[in-house]
Every structure is written in C-alpha cells, then in structure tokens.
Amino acid sequence: MASIRIAPSRATRALNLLRSINSTHSGCPCHSNPGHHHGPINPYAGKVRSLATPVDFSQQKEYAFEMAASSIRFGPGCTKEVGMDFKNMGAKKVMVVTDSVVEKLDAMKQVREGLEREGIPYEVYNKVRTEPKDYTIREAIDFAKPYQPDAFLAVGGGSVIDTAKLMNLYTTFPQAEFLDFVNAPVGKGLPITSGLKPLIAVPTTAGTGSETTGTAIFDLVEKKAKTGIAHRNLKPTLGICDPINTRTMPSAVHASSGLDVLCHSLESWTAIPYYERVPRPQNPINRPAYQGANPISDIFSLQALRDTVKYLPRAVRDPDDWEAQSKMLLAATLAGVGFGNAGVHLCHGMSYPISSQNPGYKHKGYAVDTPIIPHGVSVAVTAPAVFAFTGASNPERHLAAAECFGVDISQVKAESAGEVLGEALAEFLIALGDQPRGLKALGFKREHIDTLVEGTIPQARVLMLAPNLDTGGGEEERAQLTGLFETAMEY
Structure with a gap:
C-alpha cells in the first residue's frame, strides 16, 4: 500500500515557530542566519551574573519581546454592531472622528444608526485631512477637549484613525505639551504612563493597519519631515474590519x-x-x-x-x-x-x-x-x-x-x-x-x-x-x- 505524506497544518507550523521562543536559538530563517546575530538569544545563557553587578543597559542587547495588538472583529456588515459595543462599555459621550468624504458614505450611515439605536450621545468631527499636518492634529485636539468625550470612534483611513488616537491621547493628558510624546529626537519621546479612553476604529481603506497598532503619524511642518508617536497605549481598543466599507475606494x-x-x-x-x-x-x-x-x-x-x-x-x-x-x-x-x-x-x-x-x-x-x-x-x-x-x-x-x-x-x-x-x-x-x-x-x-x-x-x-x-x-x-x-x- 502506497504511503501518504500528511502536510503539517498551518496551526502546527505556527506552533513550531512559537516554540522557538523558548529555545536558545530561534529556528526561523532570519534568526538562524549566522550573519544576522552573533550569539544566543539570551545573552546570559550558560552564565551566572550577580544581581549586584551593575549593567550598562545602553550597551546591552534586547533579550525579550512583547506582543500587543488591538482586538479585531472581521466580517461583512459588522459595522452595525458599533452602537452595542459602546453601550457594553458604558460610554456616555462618544467623539466620532472622520473626514468630509467618508462622512457621506455608508460606513458613517451605519455608525450613526448604530449609535442612535442604542441611545449613545455623540459629536462628529469631520475635518481630518489626508496625510495630516501637526496643525490639523492640534485643531482636532482643540475640538475634542471642550466636549470631554469618554470614548472615541474613528471611521476612515489611516489618517482618520491616527488623528483619533492623538485626540484621545491629548484629551487624556490635557496639560501635556504637544512634543512631549512625539518620537525622539524630534520630540521628547515620553512614555504614555496610563491607559487612554476606549477607541474603536472602523477602517474604510485596506492599507495602514492603524486599527491594530499603537502608532500615529503626521507631518511636522516646521521640520519638513514626518514624525509621530508610538506606544502600545495608543492602540485602539477594537478594530472593526468590515469589507463592505472598502468597496467605495477608488x-x-x-x-x-x-x-x-x-x-x-x-x-x-x-x-x-x-x-x-x-x-x-x-x-x-x-x-x-x-x-x-x-x-x-x-x-x-x-x-x-x-x-x-x-x-x-x-x-x-x-x-x-x-x-x-x-x-x-x-x-x-x-x-x-x-x-x-x-x-x-x-x-x-x-x-x-x-x-x-x-x-x-x-x-x-x-x-x-x-x-x-x-x-x-x-x-x-x-x-x-x-x-x-x-x-x-x-x-x-x-x-x-x-x-x-x-x-x-x-x-x-x-x-x-x-x-x-x-x-x-x-x-x-x-x-x-x-x-x-x-x-x-x-x-x-x-x-x-x-x-x-x-x-x-x-x-x-x-x-x-x-x-x-x-x-x-x-x-x-x-x-x-x-x-x-x-x-x-x-x-
């Protein structure tokens, strides 16, 4: 009887990759390449170091990584659930962030109907611009602060989602200077020391992945360069990925x-x-x-x-x-x-x-x-x-x-x-x-x-x-x- 070779499932292959975390050397092509690193993942492998021995961290290579991502809901039509999500969170005042084009699309219609169906009060900011500048971000922040929302909803592409992240950040830290959290060396690069308000992101483009990340990018006009803010606490609470919303993209x-x-x-x-x-x-x-x-x-x-x-x-x-x-x-x-x-x-x-x-x-x-x-x-x-x-x-x-x-x-x-x-x-x-x-x-x-x-x-x-x-x-x-x-x- 002929033998049959059974290919490992995708889950099995993923599990084998994950096991490499606990091994001295990673088995992935990048990490097994001798030209790519010069020693074991754990720099202290096989050694005993006194806890009292001072360590110069500026010269020490990293020994750990963290995995962080927003919760994701994926499926055609799931935009209509957003009102229930905010009700489940106990939200009382939602700041909806979008742009003038997306505001006229079905995604925003579904959002409005969902919020109103659940009786969730909201205010819409629709002046986000594509490839935002630092001054347009500041304008959005200034709009949000007096409203004092307890949750945010971004409906649009990466520019909209990134703007909403920064509105959330600077309403949570209203006394912060704008450059406090901006990536060094352009800004001070301070860490975000506490969680922000809930943010749900509804992408209408298939590109930036901003619904999953703790990164927000903008033009700093004075420096003639793009920069941004990156920290895990910036990432949305939930990304609602509804393929219907991308069908209007040119x-x-x-x-x-x-x-x-x-x-x-x-x-x-x-x-x-x-x-x-x-x-x-x-x-x-x-x-x-x-x-x-x-x-x-x-x-x-x-x-x-x-x-x-x-x-x-x-x-x-x-x-x-x-x-x-x-x-x-x-x-x-x-x-x-x-x-x-x-x-x-x-x-x-x-x-x-x-x-x-x-x-x-x-x-x-x-x-x-x-x-x-x-x-x-x-x-x-x-x-x-x-x-x-x-x-x-x-x-x-x-x-x-x-x-x-x-x-x-x-x-x-x-x-x-x-x-x-x-x-x-x-x-x-x-x-x-x-x-x-x-x-x-x-x-x-x-x-x-x-x-x-x-x-x-x-x-x-x-x-x-x-x-x-x-x-x-x-x-x-x-x-x-x-x-x-x-x-x-x-x-």
Whole structure:
C-alpha cells in the first residue's frame, strides 16, 4: 500500500515557530542566519551574573519581546454592531472622528444608526485631512477637549484613525505639551504612563493597519519631515474590519493603500531581529512598540506579503472582485499586527521626507486640490533600491520574500538575494500600473537628495531596525542614505 505524506497544518507550523521562543536559538530563517546575530538569544545563557553587578543597559542587547495588538472583529456588515459595543462599555459621550468624504458614505450611515439605536450621545468631527499636518492634529485636539468625550470612534483611513488616537491621547493628558510624546529626537519621546479612553476604529481603506497598532503619524511642518508617536497605549481598543466599507475606494486608493501593506510586511519580515536591538530598556514601559523581527510577527508579516502579492493586482483591476477586496483588508490587518510589533525600517524612514518635501506632485486618481504623494506611493517608490541594499543582511529571508512574487529561487546564489528581490518588486510595481517609476517621476532631482537625507536621519525609531545601515547620524549613514536615494531616482 502506497504511503501518504500528511502536510503539517498551518496551526502546527505556527506552533513550531512559537516554540522557538523558548529555545536558545530561534529556528526561523532570519534568526538562524549566522550573519544576522552573533550569539544566543539570551545573552546570559550558560552564565551566572550577580544581581549586584551593575549593567550598562545602553550597551546591552534586547533579550525579550512583547506582543500587543488591538482586538479585531472581521466580517461583512459588522459595522452595525458599533452602537452595542459602546453601550457594553458604558460610554456616555462618544467623539466620532472622520473626514468630509467618508462622512457621506455608508460606513458613517451605519455608525450613526448604530449609535442612535442604542441611545449613545455623540459629536462628529469631520475635518481630518489626508496625510495630516501637526496643525490639523492640534485643531482636532482643540475640538475634542471642550466636549470631554469618554470614548472615541474613528471611521476612515489611516489618517482618520491616527488623528483619533492623538485626540484621545491629548484629551487624556490635557496639560501635556504637544512634543512631549512625539518620537525622539524630534520630540521628547515620553512614555504614555496610563491607559487612554476606549477607541474603536472602523477602517474604510485596506492599507495602514492603524486599527491594530499603537502608532500615529503626521507631518511636522516646521521640520519638513514626518514624525509621530508610538506606544502600545495608543492602540485602539477594537478594530472593526468590515469589507463592505472598502468597496467605495477608488482604484488609485486601492493601489496606494495596498502598497503600504506590501512594505509593512516586507520591512517587518526583514527588520533586524529583536535580540539585536540596542539599548535594552531599563524598565519595560520603555520597551518600544517597534522591537525588531520576532517569531510571532514573522507569521503575520509573511502571510500578509503572500496575500498582498496575490490579491492586490486583482483588487486594483476590478473593484467588484469581492474576494480580492476582502483579502486585502485582512492582509492590511495581518500586516498591522506584524509591523506593529516588529516595526518597519528604510522604506518608511525614507518616505517621510519624500511626502513632506513634495515638489508639487499630485497622484492620479486622488480627488484633492493640493499636491499629494500618497503614503503607500512614498514608501514603495524606494522599495526596489532598499531591498537590493538590505539583501546581504539575510539572503535566506530576502529569497523567501522573492519567492512570494513567483521567483524561482532554486538556483539563486545568496549574494544575489537583494538584487533578485529588488527586481521582483520593480516588476510588480510596473505591472500594477500608474505607479511612479522612481523619485524622478515624483518631480525630485538630484539636488533634492541632501535635504531628503537630512529629513530621513531623525527617523531613528525605524532606522535602528534597518539591516546593513550604519545608524548614528554620522557620515557613513549619510553616504548610505545618499546612495539609496540616488538608486531610487529611477527603476
């Protein structure tokens, strides 16, 4: 009788990955690569250290990671449950945050009907702008403070959800200065020392994953760079992921939002492992949300990458492809859990000055009167250059990513991993259509590179996770970033 080989279930494979947490060495491709780390996960393995011996934490590598994500409800039609959620929480005054476009859509209709059905008082703030500036965030905070809500509801894309997070933060800490919590070195980077008010996020785009993360991003106009605030206490209480709400996205928004998912998953999959991050926090409250690749984030990031490569072209091509639309919303959420704990690196770090220093580009398909480089476009435009650069840090992991794009990696040499992934990315972006083929297509010239580099260097919280980058703000880092921007001018 012929033998039958039974493939392990997805749950079994995930369990095997999770077991690596308790082993001396991780078994995942990134963590088993000898070029990626120089010793066991636990730096004290096999040693006895006196508790009285002083430790210089600034030079100690991390030895632990934390997993945090919002509760997620996923399913078509589940938006209508939001009124019951707030009633179950005992909410008495809800601040609903949205923008002028989403306010007219069915998602907001479902929200209003749900709140009114349960008798929940609410006030609507509808002036959130796409790619928010620090002054628009302040305006939103000033609107919320007099109302004194006891809960928040965000209905919209990442800009709306991020704005709601910051409204929640600064109404909870009304005496705080705006820069107190902003990521260092731009702001003071103070930890958020207590929980915030309940926040429910209802995404209407399939991209940012903001419904799962403790991160909020905005333009700091004075510095000509994007920055933000990142802390676990910022994350929403609940993300309501209703695929019906993404069906109104124009094709251009589907594409740019999906490119954000693509880079979230790729960057978190290739970030340095958590146990290589320095410094180790002296107190767990200071452990950053972006920790480096870890065995749990790997599961979410790789699945999100596979689904994005498979379903994003379909979602862009056919707005009535219900399966593709639903899968992209799920991929965005999966990637949010992955990068919300592992972090992102160079594509995002370089994207912040790209979008904030826009020389006048207006992306096709966006119904706005002002120049705009959508966030997904600003991260993807450097991706072929970035992953060609990072490939040497972990060839196995970069080849695994290339395989997701359909590349036959069986004969590819390790030293070609970055180049192969970069080429696969470029081909994917070109096939997607209507994407700028490099910074030149956005209007940037070589004389802009110095200011782009200077706008990237302050993004320390993400650059510290970039493999192969000599961080620290010195001449070597500037030279590497200059080379990356030069390579990204055209593909």
